[in-house]
Amino acid sequence: MKLSEIKEHLKQVETVTFELENGGFVPEHFHVTEVGIISKNFIDCGGTVRNEKVANFQLWDANDFDHRLKPQKLLNIIALSEKVLGMEDLEIEVEYQSETIGKYELGFKENHFVLLSKQANxxxxxxxxxxxxxxxxxxxxxxxxxxxxxx
Incomplete structure (x- = not known):
């Protein structure tokens, strides 16, 4: 999902909810601790130089039960990232803590976002x-x- 797509979805939903692929959900009191740009410059196993750039969202379960992220608040954070960081309409990668920090692609189903496992290739x-x-x-x-x- 690209940044422009999440913004459109956020305008349509009443709450920001993330489902895990196993059917569980990120606790509703999560925080978005980072919205940023990650650049990766590398050489693949065939010797080709590659450059990748993604918009990064980091989710954190803070055990702060008194707060809930509203769609407009996340839209405001994204707008500030676009303005201050010059963030383009990039693919989104989500970091979320399970056994370790996992990286996920982002999907959308019905009225909530879905964290989709990334695969090495x-x-x-x-x-x-x-x-x-x-x-x-x-x-x-x-x-x-x-x-x-x-x-």
Missing amino acids: CLAQDKCGIPAEQLKENTKTACCTPGGGCC
Whole structure:
């Protein structure tokens, strides 16, 4: 989901609610502790230089039961981020604490947002030497492991 999409959804909902893929929900008293831009410059396992940039939202369960984030408040935080940080209409990545800080893609279902698990994938599939069928079966396993063929 892009920044422009979350803003449209926030204009339509009465509450800001995040569902986890397992059907549970982020506690309703969560805080958005960060809205920012994350830039990642790297070389993939095939030697290609890559640059990625995402809008980052960090959710935190503060055990602060007296507050609830309203849609307009989140819209105001996003607007300030756009103004001060020059945030573009980027894809959103959400960080949320479970066993460790997880990174999620963002979806929308009915009247709430959904945290969608991100999966690792080989970005240099044409150089891995692993058959395409096997890459599809092993989307959680990167090809750049010892003996993987692309490093």
